[in-house]
Amino acid sequence: MATTPTRPLVSARTAAVWAVLNRELDRSGRALTVLDVGGGTGGFAVPLAEAGHEVTVVDASPDALAALTRRAADAHVAERVRAVQGDGDALAGLIPPSSADLILCHSVLEVVDDPAGVVASIATALRPGGAVSVLVAGRAAAVLGRAVNGHLATASALLTDADGRAGQRDTLRRRYDVETAAALLRESGLEVEEAHGVRVLVDLVPAAVVESDPQAMLDLELALSARPPFRDIASQLHLFARRPA
Ligand SMILES: C[S@@+](CC[C@H](N)C(=O)[O-])C[C@H]1O[C@@H](n2cnc3c(N)ncnc32)[C@H](O)[C@@H]1O
Structure with missing residues (x-):
């Protein structure tokens, strides 16, 4: 099947995350209440809304939220995407406690003042049995x-x-290392279920190699993502955790 050069590159960069998220979405089999903390311009939020889920993005940046709103409108999912300006460690005033089925916190814990505060805030916003997807720099x-x-x-x-x-x-x-990221989540009472490496290879090999066979690249990324030591040298580490029911 013919593909554009950029789309598979993006897919290989996020495939390991989507594999885990899609399993959770399939498992629930219903429209979920999703919160994307530091969701930025909606790279995950808009596809989730397109899949029928109700997504709230809390982000500190008004510019990012404006871009998110435009992106959601372009994708015809504006009614399922709510943009809220706020701080990840102060979700209590913005999101009802125990309300979210799924929370995303991608590429945020490495830039905030208080990562433990953000994780504690996420644990409070999750409903019992709800899950969190955390992506951090390795x-x-x-x-x-x-x-x-x-x-x-x-x-x-x-x-x-x-x-x-x-x-x-x-x-x-x-x-983070897998262990330090997992410890951060456990401190807030979350149970870590899975840890994957994201972008094990795509940041290492020349773009021409990725573009020469995007599907092979994506398949190899997925195969390496769960397997130490490859997992542990990935550019990003993905942890999937759950608030105990
Ligand atoms: C690197 S971007 C990641 C965006 C998105 N999660 C993604 O994976 O594409 C980091 C985002 O976190 C937001 N951010 C930084 N500090 C924050 C905080 N304390 N509370 C909420 N959002 C914050 C930034 O405005 C930015 O949109």
């Missing part, structure tokens, strides 16, 4: 990436820094 991939590009001092700093940060000028405030 420390190991960053160490390897700096080292292969010749930045050995930065690689060393990333390896030993308590937060996995390469100094004050690092754009991210922290990075």
